Every structure is written in C-alpha cells, then in structure tokens.
Amino acid sequence: MPAGGKPTVRSRRLGTVLKRYREAAGLDQADGAEAILKSVSKISRLESGQTSASALEVRTLLDRYGVEDAEERSRLLEWARRSNERGWWIDYQELVRPGYADHITLETDATYIRSWSPTRIPGLLQTPEYTETVITIGPKFIPPGRVAELVKLRQERQRRIEEGGAHFTAIIWEPAITALASERWVQSGQLAQLLEASQRQNVTIQLLPMTQSLVAGMSGAFVAFSFGVEANVEAVTLENPANTNVVEEPEDLALYVRIFDQLRSAALSPDETAERIRQLLGGGPQCREGHGES
Numbered sequence: 001m002p003a004g005g006k007p008t009v010r011s012r013r014l015g016t017v018l019k020r021y022r023e024a025a026g027l028d029q030a031d032g033a034e035a036i037l038k039s040v041s042k043i044s045r046l047e048s049g050q051t052s053a054s055a056l057e058v059r060t061l062l063d064r065y066g067v068e069d070a071e072e073r074s075r076l077l078e079w080a081r082r083s084n085e086r087g088w089w090i091d092y093q094e095l096v097r098p099g100y101a102d103h104i105t106l107e108t109d110a111t112y113i114r115s116w117s118p119t120r121i122p123g124l125l126q127t128p129e130y131t132e133t134v135i136t137i138g139p140k141f142i143p144p145g146r147v148a149e150l151v152k153l154r155q156e157r158q159r160r161i162e163e164g165g166a167h168f169t170a171i172i173w174e175p176a177i178t179a180l181a182s183e184r185w186v187q188s189g190q191l192a193q194l195l196e197a198s199q200r201q202n203v204t205i206q207l208l209p210m211t212q213s214l215v216a217g218m219s220g221a222f223v224a225f226s227f228g229v230e231a232n233v234e235a236v237t238l239e240n241p242a243n244t245n246v247v248e249e250p251e252d253l254a255l256y257v258r259i260f261d262q263l264r265s266a267a268l269s270p271d272e273t274a275e276r277i278r279q280l281l282g283g284g285p286q287c288r289e290g291h292g293e294s
Contacts, residue, residue, distance in 0.1 A: 008049065008083060008084070008102075008105070009102040009105045009106060009235070009246060010079060010082060010083045010084075010085075010105060010109070011049040011050075011051070011052050011083045011084075012048070012049030012248065013049075013079065013227070013234065013235065013248070014049070014052075014053065014058070014076065014079045014080060014083060015046050015047040015048055015049040015053075016047070016049075016234075016248060017076060017079075018032075018046065018047060018053070018058070018061055018065075018076075019047040021061075021062070021065040021066075021067050022047075022061075022065055024065070025064075025065040025066050027064070027065065029043040029044060029047075031064065032061055032064065032065075035060050035061055035063075035064035036057045036060050036061060038057075052080070052083040052084055053080050053083070054080060055077050055080045055081055057080070058076055058077055058079075058080040059073070059077060062076065071228075071229060072228070075227070075228055079109075082109075087101065087104060087105055087108065088108075088156070089101065089104050089153065089156070092149060092150075092153045095146060095149055095150055095153065096153070097243055097244070098243070099237075099243040099244030099245060099246070100243075100244050102237070102244065102246050103223070103237045103239075103244045103246075104157060106223075106225045106235050106237065106246070107124075107157060107160060107166075107223075107225070108160060109225075109227055110166050110225040110226060110227055111166055111167065111226055111227055111228060111229070111231075112166060112167045112169075112225070112226035112231040113161075113166050113167070113168045113169070113223060113224070113225055113226075114168075114169045114170075114171075114223065114224040114225075114233070114260055115168070115169070115170045115171070115221075115222075115223045115224075116171050116219065116221055116222055116223075116259070116260060116263055117170065117171070117172045117173070117176060117221050118172075118173040118176065118208075118216050118220065118221060119173070119175075119176055119221065120134060120176055120221075121172065121176060121177070121190060121194070122170045122172070122223075123154050123157060123158075124157060124158050124160075124161050124168060124170075125158075125170060125193065125194060125197050125205070126154060126158075126190070126193075127186075127189050127190050127193045128151050128154075128155060129183075129185075129186045129189055129190070130186055130189070130190045130193075131150070131151045131154050131155075132147060132151050133183075133186060135147050135150055135151070138241075139241060140241075161197075161200070161202065161203060162200075164200075164201070164202050166202065167202045167203075167204075167231075168202060168203050168204070169203075169204040169205075169206075169264075170203075170204070170205050170206070171206050171207075171208055171260070171263045171264060171267050172205065172206070172207055172208065173207075173208045173210070173212075173216045174207050174208060174209055174210040174276075175210055177190075177191065177194070177207065177277070177280065178210070178280065188281060191277055191280055191281045192281060194277055195274060195277045195278065195281065198270065198273065198274050198277070204270050205270060205273055205274075206264060206267035206268055206269065206270055206273050207267060207268045207272075207273045207276055207277075208263060208266060208267045208268075209266075209267075209268060212266045212267075215262060215263060215266045216263075218259050218262065218263070219256075219259045220238070221238075221239060222236050222237065222238050222256060222259075223236065223237045224236045224253075224256055224257070224260060225237075233253050233256065233257050234248075234253070235247065235248055235253070236248075236252070236253060236256045
C-alpha cells in the first residue's frame with residue numbers, strides 16, 4: 001500500500017492507465033478482479049491509486065486487457081516496481097511538502113517536460129545565485145542554513161536534464177528574463193546559463209515576447225509531464241504559495257496542452273530566443289532602448 005495509506009503520484013498514474021486499458025477492452029472491474037484472483041474492491045483501489053499492484057498483477061491485467069505493445073508493457077511494469085520507491089529527495093524531506101514531492105517524482109520519471117513560466121526562470125534552468133534570490137524574497141522566512149539546502153535540492157533536480165534523461169521545453173515570458181534581479185552579476189550569470197542550456201540537444205527554450213501579454217495572460221505557471229516514447233501529456237503541476245497541485249483528469253490535461261501549443265506558436269523560435277539572450281548579455285541596442293536595461 002502507498003505510504004500512509006494515501007495514493008502516491010506513481011500509484012495513481014499506474015491505476016489511471018490500467019483503468020483506461022480495461023475500459024478500452026470493454027471489460028468491467030469484475031473481469032479485472034477475476035484475472036488476478038482478487039476482489040472487485042482490489043481493482044477499484046488499484047485504479048484509484050489507493051493500493052499498489054505487483055508487477056505480476058500488472059502483467060496479468062495487461063494480458064487480460066489485450067495490451068501487447070512490448071515497450072508499453074515494460075513501462076507499466078517498471079511503474080509497478082517503483083510505485084512505493086523512496087525518492088532521492090528523502091534526504092530533504094523536512095523541506096519538501098507533499099505537493100512538491102509529487103512534482104519531483106513526476107520530474108524524475110518523465111521523458112518529456114514542458115514548462116510555462118510567466119514570471120520566473122524555470123527551476124530546472126536556474127543558477128544557484130538566482131535560486132537563492134528567489135527563495136529569500138519569498139513570503140515565508142527560511143533560515144539561511146535551510147536556504148542553502150533548498151538551493152542544493154534544486155541543483156540536484158537539474159541533473160535529470162543535464163544528463164539527458166528527459167526532453168525539456170521551456171517557454172518563458174520575456175519580462176521574466178529582462179528583470180531577473182537587482183544584482184547585475186546574478187542577471188548575467190542566469191542569462192549565460194540559459195544560453196548554455198539552450199545548446200543542449202534535449203533542451204528547447206523559447207521566449208514569449210513582451211508584446212504578447214494577452215497570450216501570456218491565458219494561464220499562470222504550469223509544468224506538463226509525459227512518461228512514454230510519445231509526448232502525450234499525462235500530468236500537470238500547478239504551484240501556488242501554499243502547495244503544488246497535480247492535475248490528472250484527461251479533460252483538464254487537454255486544456256493545458258492547448259494552452260501550451262498557443263504559447264509555443266506565439267513565442268520566438270529557439271534561434272531567435274538565443275539571439276535575444278545574447279543581446280541582453282551584451283547590453284545591445286534592443287536591451288537599452290526597448291527595456292531600459294543597462
């Protein structure tokens with residue numbers, strides 16, 4: 001059973017997929033229960049993420065539901081094996097709220113990550129100095145020693161991207177990079193980091209021009225996650241000052257996919273974005289005249 005008897009983000013995800021395959025096969029929960037020699041309530045709890053499924057149970061259910069794709073079967077069996085696995089961030093458990101832990105879990109498992117950031121640089125692209133600035137200006141007082149731990153945690157999260165473990169696409173509204181911080185050296189370092197990251201084969205960075213304020217206003221910040229070979233969005237996280245919420249309903253996910261597509265269509269191309277960042281780093285004419293940067 002998931003820790004504390006509550007669904008984990010991994011067990012919920014596995015349950016949702018198994019339910020989708022069962023329904024696609026035209027079967028009811030009683031058929032699933034019969035296949036694994038368990039009760040209907042077991043299938044109900046499994047599909048809601050309230051309980052975990054063993055790899056053997058998942059394999060049997062996939063057989064019953066007619067799921068033959070080897071790669072998909074391998075992926076779901078791996079989810080079953082890892083459904084109760086303690087994350088690497090357990091060392092930071094006093095600093096990680098449940099919603100944030102769910103976000104890191106999704107981030108760790110994802111093959112595709114898409115981020116919309118209207119006000120700040122995405123965490124996966126932040127320099128330590130920028131992260132520290134963001135944390136210390138927040139509404140919640142955090143002791144200096146804990147600030148250093150939070151900075152380290154964010155740097156650890158970035159390994160997933162640095163090692164090429166996931167494809168990362170970030171759309172950032174232009175004001176977020178033209179007004180990075182009061183300290184010029186923090187701003188320059190963060191701009192250089194963005195430029196360097198944009199050269200990675202698994203990273204795409206696009207700026208949404210300042211003039212696209214109506215498009216930028218469609219949604220607050222969110223991160224979308226995909227977990228297979230195909231880039232189908234299977235979860236979205238929304239951060240607020242109190243917590244991080246996970247969106248998993250198909251209708252809601254489809255809405256965020258449409259929003260992201262609109263943002264991407266209105267944004268500068270990756271090459272245009274890199275050139276804009278270079279202008280800001282060099283203090284070029286557009287930087288001085290268009291945005292008052294020095």
